[in-house]
Amino acid sequence: MITTHGLTRRFGRTLAVDGVDLDVRAGDRYGLLGPNGSGKTTLVRMLLSLVYATAGTIEIMGKPVPRKAHEVLPLIGAMVESPGAYGHLSGRTNLSIFDAAGPGGGRRTRKARIDEALERVGLSGIDGRPVKTYSLGMRQxxxxxxxxxRSPTLLILDEPTNGLDPRGIREIRDLMTELNAAGTTVFLSSHLLGEVELFCTRVGVMDRGRLVIQDDLDTLRAPTGRILVDTPDAERAHALLDGRVESRVGDRLVVRHADAAALNATLVGGDIRVAGIAPQQRTLEEVVLEATTSSADRVDAT
Structure with a gap:
């Protein structure tokens, strides 16, 4: 669906995107993560031909971009950074102008498509108020x-839940899941690890312009070779498993063991009550922190 090779963008002496090989497959729910200033938004803008690459290539749906962008863009729905709008006009009027200006829009179906889109995002009841009176969440x-x-084949979103409250975030996540189940490939950039972990099936991580990780989320969160055991008999369990327990906090033990079922049998055989047992997995936060070097918005003394 999206393939880049050696994609690079310089702004003067600043290397914003450095040789990125992106691989987004049809049907993916792909999350692009990274600290502020890591190059995520510049990469998204290059995919949409809003910024041209200094070097490298882009293919979207098998077409070279930007050369064939006019064939690809009508099939893409996109939102980059803060959504733009004419503040003195209503939301419906803004959408009508946006639809008329873009490729692939049809005048006959415009009103119906605007009504449907507003209903899907939870704005079906908006009146004629100008957009400048909208909250940040409403603008989003x-x-x-x-x-x-235009019922996109590919949805490219930059920080889609910015400014939304927890219920709004859940609604947008459910909407993206629904669209993906109907066949839309979703590519989103975000700094919200929890949202990406809940929604995405495939993850890329940017750091200082480079794509340092790209893999399926399940692979990145593979078991660590340790088992989490919750037991009211934690002290006795610790004694029974002496040498294998790496840590204990209250009733929870972290045990070095490869097989949860075998460990459970050992504990039960030792008359230890087991309230819960499961393989320990790495969190997405741990994966990202290991792969990235620093936050770009820190200013430390030298």
């Missing part, structure tokens, strides 16, 4: 409505 929903106007 309006930007998403614009991305959905």
């Amino acid at each position: 929903r309006l930007g998403l409505a614009g991305a959905l106007l």
Whole structure:
């Protein structure tokens, strides 16, 4: 769906994106993570031909971009950074202008498509108020409505839940899941690890312009070779498993063991009550922190 080779972008002496080989497959729910200033937004803008690459190639749906962008863009719904709008006009009027200006829009179906998009993002009840009176969350929903106007094959979103409250975040996540189940490939950049972990099936991590990780989420969160054991008999369990227990906090033990079922049998055989037992997995936060070097918005004394 999206393939890049050696994709690079310089702004003067600043290397914003450094030789990125992106691989987004049809049907993916792909999350691009990275600290502020890591190059995520510049990469997204290059995919949409809003910024041209200094070097490297981009293919979207098998077409070279930007050379064939006019064939690809009508199939893409996108929202980059803060959604733009004419503040003195209503949300519906903004969407009508956006639809008329873009490729692939049809005038006959415009009103129906705008109504449907607004309903899907939770704005079906908006009145004629100008966009400048909208909250940040409403502006974000309006930007998403614009991305959905033409039933996109590919959805490219930059920080889609920015400004939304927890319920709004859940609604947008459910909407993206619904769209993906219907065949839309979703590519989103975000710094919200929890949202990516809940929604995405495949993850890329940017750091200082480079793509340092790209893999399926299940692979990145593979078992660590340790078992988490919850037991009210923690002290006795610790004694029974002496040498294998790496840590204990309250009733929870972290045990060095490869087989949860075999460990459970050992504990039960030793008359130890087991309230819960499961393989320990790495969190996405641990994966990202191991792969990235620093936060770009820190300013430390030298």
